[in-house]
Amino acid sequence: MPRSILFVAGEGLPFIKTGGLADVIGSLPKALAKRGHDVRVVLPLYKKIIQKYYGKLERLGTVQIHSGWINQPATYYTCKVGDVTYYFIEHQAYFERDGLYGYEDDGERFAFFQRAVLDMIYFIDWWPNVIHSNDWQTGMIPLMCHACYADDYRYQNIKHVYTIHNMAFQGNFGVDMLPSCLGLDYSYFDNGSIKFDTGISFMKAGIVYADKVTTVSPTYANEILTESYGERMDAVLRYRRGDLWGIVNGIDTTEWNPKTDARLAKNFDGRSWVSGKKANKTALQKELGLEERDDVCMLGIVSRLTNQKGIYMITDKLREIMGMDVQFVVLGTGEKDAEESFKWMEEAYKGKGVYYCGYNEDLAHKVYAGCDLFLMPSLYEPCGIGQLIAMHYGTLPLVRETGGLKDTVQPYNQYTGEGNGFSFWAANADDMLYTIRWAVEQYYENRPGWKGLVKSAMSTDVSWENSAETYEKLYYTVCNWGDK
Numbered sequence: 001m002p003r004s005i006l007f008v009a010g011e012g013l014p015f016i017k018t019g020g021l022a023d024v025i026g027s028l029p030k031a032l033a034k035r036g037h038d039v040r041v042v043l044p045l046y047k048k049i050i051q052k053y054y055g056k057l058e059r060l061g062t063v064q065i066h067s068g069w070i071n072q073p074a075t076y077y078t079c080k081v082g083d084v085t086y087y088f089i090e091h092q093a094y095f096e097r098d099g100l101y102g103y104e105d106d107g108e109r110f111a112f113f114q115r116a117v118l119d120m121i122y123f124i125d126w127w128p129n130v131i132h133s134n135d136w137q138t139g140m141i142p143l144m145c146h147a148c149y150a151d152d153y154r155y156q157n158i159k160h161v162y163t164i165h166n167m168a169f170q171g172n173f174g175v176d177m178l179p180s181c182l183g184l185d186y187s188y189f190d191n192g193s194i195k196f197d198t199g200i201s202f203m204k205a206g207i208v209y210a211d212k213v214t215t216v217s218p219t220y221a222n223e224i225l226t227e228s229y230g231e232r233m234d235a236v237l238r239y240r241r242g243d244l245w246g247i248v249n250g251i252d253t254t255e256w257n258p259k260t261d262a263r264l265a266k267n268f269d270g271r272s273w274v275s276g277k278k279a280n281k282t283a284l285q286k287e288l289g290l291e292e293r294d295d296v297c298m299l300g301i302v303s304r305l306t307n308q309k310g311i312y313m314i315t316d317k318l319r320e321i322m323g324m325d326v327q328f329v330v331l332g333t334g335e336k337d338a339e340e341s342f343k344w345m346e347e348a349y350k351g352k353g354v355y356y357c358g359y360n361e362d363l364a365h366k367v368y369a370g371c372d373l374f375l376m377p378s379l380y381e382p383c384g385i386g387q388l389i390a391m392h393y394g395t396l397p398l399v400r401e402t403g404g405l406k407d408t409v410q411p412y413n414q415y416t417g418e419g420n421g422f423s424f425w426a427a428n429a430d431d432m433l434y435t436i437r438w439a440v441e442q443y444y445e446n447r448p449g450w451k452g453l454v455k456s457a458m459s460t461d462v463s464w465e466n467s468a469e470t471y472e473k474l475y476y477t478v479c480n481w482g483d484k
Helices: 020-034 047-056 106-124 141-148 177-182 202-209 218-223 234-239 273-288 311-316 318-322 336-348 361-370 386-392 403-408 429-445 447-459 465-478
Strands: 004-008 038-044 058-067 070-081 084-090 130-134 159-164 172-174 199-201 212-215 244-246 297-302 326-332 353-357 373-376 396-400 422-424
Touching: 004 020, 004 106, 020 038, 020 084, 020 130, 020 465, 038 106, 058 106, 070 106, 084 106, 106 141, 106 172, 106 177, 130 141, 141 159, 141 202, 159 202, 159 465, 172 202, 177 199, 199 202, 202 234, 212 218, 212 465, 218 244, 218 403, 273 326, 273 361, 273 447, 297 361, 297 429, 311 318, 311 336, 311 429, 318 326, 318 336, 318 429, 326 336, 326 361, 336 353, 373 386, 373 429, 386 396, 386 403, 386 447, 396 403, 396 429, 396 447, 422 429, 429 447
Parallel strands: 004 038, 004 130, 038 084, 130 159, 159 212, 212 244, 297 326, 297 373, 326 353, 373 396, 396 422
Antiparallel strands: 058 070, 070 084, 172 199
């Protein structure tokens, strides 16, 4: 029986993106709608969305939002993309800025957003079975729904699912946020339910008050129960262990499909990948000024260049990596030291290494298609999208065994031929370098094994189908709907 689900998030494709959350919001609702559910998404109406999509939006009306001392208007807009209805909340001062997050008043901005979401339900007279909130920007919704609308049974009948996409970003603010912006009293701080140090945590509120809590891979769900990965939330997560689900992400296989990708020099699939990858490698070499060799082992990175992504293990071993018979393409921005290291690589190894400082969607597609190895040695990785795209494009991921990387990449076994990539366990640059050397050796010395790996990688199901089915089971569980 179809059900109604409202996704609430701080970003989402196809409208706005800063990280992997946007990919999930762009793909999971679409997959669930395909399964027959009434799925809708609500986002802030950011400046960049207005600049690109404003003419396609329908204005629904304006409501005065009262939340603590906040007394501000919210104007609602809507549009439909495929089978998914999107809503947008407009407030010029809060959301029409150059960036999405990182402002001193983020607590106030997203307190307003969450209250405006809940008021929107009444305004449009659409009462979802489930509100699915995502990351700290929406963590207060389960609590606010019950506390601020206690006299309306329609709000009380809504069930809540809260997804953690990255434990490192928690939405921690001063305790004065409770009366000033959230319209809540101090009892929620005094009883410890949302207390974090001397303030409050939006993420902790989501963990404590949602009916079910999810995160984006089974391994990460186990990791965050420990002090090493729990970011000081491990105790409360262990308390909710029975309600914690780990569900791995997928990718949009219509957007990311080497068989139909218009950005590629030559399209290919599991049967034609050898010639397809050679053509795309040559085209990438020409575009970036690398030595034109379709037989060279090409390494690629498409990533934020941060310590979390294991980038400094790579920069520590750049001389050794570039000493191999490889080419190396790096696409991304991040910490200054990392950027400087890759700029040095490009200067020191002309024709072998290229660093594109920035993000370029067209180039990203070409890197996934033209490279042979995709490096992703993250110190922690809730799920990861890059390794899934890489496999779908026949580029073998080389990852550290953590979070979703461990769940999605099966390391090559040279004796059985099993695997769809390469991996190592210790967060150690030497272990990483050993694995890179071994992978490059397989590329040159074990072509049958390499071809088997690529075939396995490209046949790995990285779509949202299985994950959407698991989310569907979760919704049925939380709502006590019984069998589908």
